[in-house]
Amino acid sequence: MARRRRSAIALAGITTTILFTGCLAGEDDEGAGETEDGDGSVEIIGAIPEEEAVGLVKELEAFTEDTGIEVSYTASTDFTTEIRTRVSGGDPPDIALFPQPGLVTDLVDTGDALPLNDLIDTDDLEGHIVPGFLDSVTVDDEVYAVPVRMAAKSLVWYPVPEFEEAGYQVPETWADLEALQEQMRSDGETPWCLGAESGADTGWVYTDWVEEIMLRTAGPDVYDDWTSHEIPFDDDAVVEAVEQFGEIVHTEGNVRGGPDGSLNTPFGESVLPLVEDPPGCFMHRQANFITTFMPEDVQADLPANVGVFVLPGDVEGGFEGTPVLGGGDLAAALVNDSDVVEVMEFLASSDFGAEWAAEGGWLSPSVEFDTSNYATEIDQQIAELVSQADVFRFDGSDLMPAAVGAGTFWDEMVAFVGGEQDAGDAATAIEESWRD
Amino acid sequence: MIKILNAALAIVAGVGGMLALFWILNLLVERLPGRWEERIKPYVFIGPAIAIVGLFLVYPAVQTVIFSFADKNSQKWVGFENYTALWDDENFRAALVNNLLWILVVPAASVLVGLLIAVLADRLRPGNEKIAKSVIFMPMAISFVGASTIWRFIYDTRFAEGDEQIGLLSAITTGLGFDPVAWLRLDSWNVNDFLLMVIMIWLQAGFAMVLLSAAVKGVPDDTLEAARIDGANELQIFFRVVVPQIWPTVIVVFTTVLILVMKVFDIVYVMTGGNADTDVVANIFVEEMIEFGDDGRAAAVVVVLMIAVIPVMIYQVRRFRMQEAGR
Numbered sequence: 001m002a003r004r005r006r007s008a009i010a011l012a013g014i015t016t017t018i019l020f021t022g023c024l025a026g027e028d029d030e031g032a033g034e035t036e037d038g039d040g041s042v043e044i045i046g047a048i049p050e051e052e053a054v055g056l057v058k059e060l061e062a063f064t065e066d067t068g069i070e071v072s073y074t075a076s077t078d079f080t081t082e083i084r085t086r087v088s089g090g091d092p093p094d095i096a097l098f099p100q101p102g103l104v105t106d107l108v109d110t111g112d113a114l115p116l117n118d119l120i121d122t123d124d125l126e127g128h129i130v131p132g133f134l135d136s137v138t139v140d141d142e143v144y145a146v147p148v149r150m151a152a153k154s155l156v157w158y159p160v161p162e163f164e165e166a167g168y169q170v171p172e173t174w175a176d177l178e179a180l181q182e183q184m185r186s187d188g189e190t191p192w193c194l195g196a197e198s199g200a201d202t203g204w205v206y207t208d209w210v211e212e213i214m215l216r217t218a219g220p221d222v223y224d225d226w227t228s229h230e231i232p233f234d235d236d237a238v239v240e241a242v243e244q245f246g247e248i249v250h251t252e253g254n255v256r257g258g259p260d261g262s263l264n265t266p267f268g269e270s271v272l273p274l275v276e277d278p279p280g281c282f283m284h285r286q287a288n289f290i291t292t293f294m295p296e297d298v299q300a301d302l303p304a305n306v307g308v309f310v311l312p313g314d315v316e317g318g319f320e321g322t323p324v325l326g327g328g329d330l331a332a333a334l335v336n337d338s339d340v341v342e343v344m345e346f347l348a349s350s351d352f353g354a355e356w357a358a359e360g361g362w363l364s365p366s367v368e369f370d371t372s373n374y375a376t377e378i379d380q381q382i383a384e385l386v387s388q389a390d391v392f393r394f395d396g397s398d399l400m401p402a403a404v405g406a407g408t409f410w411d412e413m414v415a416f417v418g419g420e421q422d423a424g425d426a427a428t429a430i431e432e433s434w435r436d
Numbered sequence: 437m438i439k440i441l442n443a444a445l446a447i448v449a450g451v452g453g454m455l456a457l458f459w460i461l462n463l464l465v466e467r468l469p470g471r472w473e474e475r476i477k478p479y480v481f482i483g484p485a486i487a488i489v490g491l492f493l494v495y496p497a498v499q500t501v502i503f504s505f506a507d508k509n510s511q512k513w514v515g516f517e518n519y520t521a522l523w524d525d526e527n528f529r530a531a532l533v534n535n536l537l538w539i540l541v542v543p544a545a546s547v548l549v550g551l552l553i554a555v556l557a558d559r560l561r562p563g564n565e566k567i568a569k570s571v572i573f574m575p576m577a578i579s580f581v582g583a584s585t586i587w588r589f590i591y592d593t594r595f596a597e598g599d600e601q602i603g604l605l606s607a608i609t610t611g612l613g614f615d616p617v618a619w620l621r622l623d624s625w626n627v628n629d630f631l632l633m634v635i636m637i638w639l640q641a642g643f644a645m646v647l648l649s650a651a652v653k654g655v656p657d658d659t660l661e662a663a664r665i666d667g668a669n670e671l672q673i674f675f676r677v678v679v680p681q682i683w684p685t686v687i688v689v690f691t692t693v694l695i696l697v698m699k700v701f702d703i704v705y706v707m708t709g710g711n712a713d714t715d716v717v718a719n720i721f722v723e724e725m726i727e728f729g730d731d732g733r734a735a736a737v738v739v740v741l742m743i744a745v746i747p748v749m750i751y752q753v754r755r756f757r758m759q760e761a762g763r
Binding site for chain 2: 080081084103106109110190199200201202203256257258260261263264273280401402403406407411414415418420429433435
């Protein structure tokens with residue numbers, strides 16, 4: 001008995017020692033601090049898959065030739081996990097390309113992302129980046145990331161030959177679009193291809209749709225209030241946008257395979273019926289990257305096979321104009337040395353991307369970028385469409401806190417499309433999950 | 437090549453270092469006066485093990501409990517806020533219920549299926565028994581993610597008219613003239629949960645079968661013979677003679693599968709991502725930790741899971757002690 005008590009005391013002793021040593025992490029310093037001398041190499045990681053990053057690697061090779069700084073890019077298949085573990089483990093990459101601004105601002109909170117005002121000329125940056133883009137990574141007037149790639153989401157793809165043969169017109173206004181859908185349905189055709197299955201990320205395609213409709217029915221100002229939580233998520237404007245989206249996805253015969261089909265079709269595969277012969281649907285709303293999912297023979301001659309227009313705006317009683325919803329990759333500096341600063345300056349210049357543009361499938365976030373660099377007709381056309389837009393707004397779910405933007409917003413929209421939740425209850429559930 | 441060298445060096449240095457450490461400590465202890473040598477010696481040998489367990493098991497566990505009372509960046513104390521937030525989270529409560537369902541169904545079903553196969557296979561000719569058992573055991577070698585990928589081809593459904601069904605289940609049901617069904621979204625009566633559990637049972641039945649089969653074969657023939665002479669029928673023999681004798685093995689299989697089920701994650705993550713009310717606790721932890729970056733709540737989820745496992749552990753240890761005492 002005595003022995004047992006002694007070991008119990010020893011155990012208690014060990015535990016309390018551990019308890020006292022295991023305290024909380026301290027607050028990190030603000031500001032970028034002193035710039036150290038670089039060692040001649042810079043490591044970049046990002047979520048851009050290897051096949052899409054061929055142009056980026058070429059771009060970086062050209063930079064290495066000019067400056068002698070070795071720059072490596074590694075594509076991470078699980079970017080969020082990798083960046084979180086590396087940063088919390090004290091081994092951050094020099095620069096990271098974030099697909100979601102929300103993740104950058106998370107790292108601003110913990111003091112891991114460096115304020116760029118101390119490193120590069122951010123006034124120049126603000127002068128030539130598409131307006132609205134930098135707001136998403138600006139905290140207390142400090143810019144924390146440089147956009148390196150833009151995705152235009154508000155694009156509607158259609159099969160050119162069959163579309164023209166059937167006598168359909170590219171819609172100019174939202175009312176035109178609704179009329180066109182009706183016409184297609186009465187012709188016995190399916191208007192939309194819509195697939196949202198994306199593994200654990202299922203639902204982002206739906207949130208994109210709701211954001212598009214929010215921008216058009218409520219307008220960009222209300223949209224900004226919505227993404228920054230100035231208005232609650234279950235505001236009438238949001239519920240109406242969700243219901244409007246419901247009309248597209250729930251109307252019988254409007255979406256290929258119906259709501260269940262859209263829930264079960266992977267987003268990359270969902271475009272395939274569009275380019276089949278005869279087409280399984282006549283319209284598909286998806287960002288510019290979707291061309292890389294099309295069959296090779298279609299990709300070989302895109303302009304002959306697919307056309308593209310901007311999802312129309314001019315909603316009656318809504319925003320007068322055509323907005324463009326977009327996303328992008330943003331480069332944040334996590335280590336402060338002279339080589340990193342030089343690379344960041346390069347990424348921030350309006351010339352960045354000439355090599356990348358030549359590879360295709362890439363859009364510059366800079367309004368000063370020379371569009372003649374784009375190799376394909378489709379890319380030039382998309383750049384043109386984006387520059388004509390009345391307003392540009394960043395993907396709303398990427399701006400919201402992750403628990404909403406990559407959590408309940410996705411889940412509840414899946415439940416809404418599946419018919420388990422109505423628009424009002426879904427919005428209320430999302431509002432309740434919003435952690436400030 | 438350098439990697440291989442490094443690994444070899446690490447093994448030599450690690451094992452050699454440990455040996456040297458024990459040898460030196462032992463040498464030192466042996467120089468102590470008689471009684472002290474005996475007193476200290478056990479701790480010299482058990483000490484490093486305790487230190488390692490402490491460093492890699494106790495310390496992280498304690499740290500996790502501490503972090504569960506702090507905010508999402510582990511910088512400020514928030515009291516019980518993480519726990520109350522979890523309790524208010526409908527999703528988390530649903531996940532708790534789902535975990536409970538998994539715990540109730542999967543271990544029991546694995547044991548039942550395994551036992552059924554073990555008893556039936558016992559009656560086959562030896563060659564056939566081997567083949568049958570190998571086939572049933574094979575899924576054990578497949579990872580959860582691999583198994584989920586295989587089962588995707590069973591639950592897949594196509595809805596667009598004219599598309600061919602590539603999912604087995606839907607091919608059968610639509611072939612019989614029914615409408616296509618989104619199997620993994622059938623959340624009434626938790627049907628989709630059960631469909632996911634089938635995957636785990638498929639994986640674990642082989643394991644249960646192997647152990648139970650050995651136990652069934654270990655039942656002494658004379659007890660069976662005695663029962664037959666007393667006029668018992670086959671069912672009576674099975675339930676009154678065989679089952680009581682293999683009961684300890686049944687419990688071992690049951691608790692082993694149970695502990696595995698408490699950690700269920702991969703299958704749900706791959707198949708549904710927790711949608712349509714199929715979330716489980718481990719899935720919520722990953723979501724909080726990695727997607728939402730909320731370390732406080734993630735830690736709280738783990739603490740809840742840890743507390744839930746404790747009763748099973750206590751039962752396991754007690755039973756083990758009883759068994760040891762009985763020897």
